[in-house]
Amino acid sequence: MIPGKKVRLRAYREDDLKNAFNYVNSQSVTRYLNVMRPRSLAEERAWVEAAMKNDDPTLVRLAIESADGEFLGGIGLMHIDQRNRAAELGIGIARPEDWGRGLGSEAAVLMLRHAFEEMNLHRVYLRVYAYNERGQRSYKKIGFVEEGRMRQAHFRHGAWHDVVFMGILAEEFFAAHGRSDDGKVVDAAPPPA
Secondary structure, three states: OEEOOOEEEEOOOHHHHHHHHHHHOOHHHHOOOOOOOOOOHHHHHHHHHHHHHOOOOOOEEEEEEEOOOOEEEEEEEEEEEOOOOEEEEEEEEOOHHHOOOOHHHHHHHHHHHHHHHHOOOOEEEEEEEOOOHHHHHHHHHHOOEEEEEEEEEEEEOOEEEEEEEEEEEHHHHHHHHOOOEOOEOOOOOOOOO
8 A cells, every 4th residue: 555645556356346447437537538538347457466466577556545544546657668667647536526635746746756766757748639728737746847739639528638648757756746755654745836
């Protein structure tokens, strides 16, 4: 488990299936994810089971839960490239009523700390759709910088949208958030704007 103040990251469990299934089939959530059609319960069960096995060296998939143990969403590192010490970050907070509370930002900082301090990664990047302005603001607050964009690369809701690429280097993360000190929990909140 990776503890924070408001959230903690943990391995997926069988009892996460219902919540994961509901959020991966919520249009208000999936409009910000690369999920283009409803998923069946069997498909989501296979996904959760694969996450529980955790036997793919190019993936880290963790559940996000509140301090009192409530499932909040998921976060992961994908396309982990050990040679170049890089990975892609993906995150989803399950319920719109939890958005804007800093839960995703804290989860992202916890995952980045794990990526840079434990996995010895050098760079983490992400893709965000141009219409997800809240997400872009959150990522910038954490320390991500826009590295480029693919124009009209994402078709959603009857229109073409840009895909924005953002990245953060280990030294940028440590400059903004510091390093853990002998197991001491470091504040996972993003720095004030």
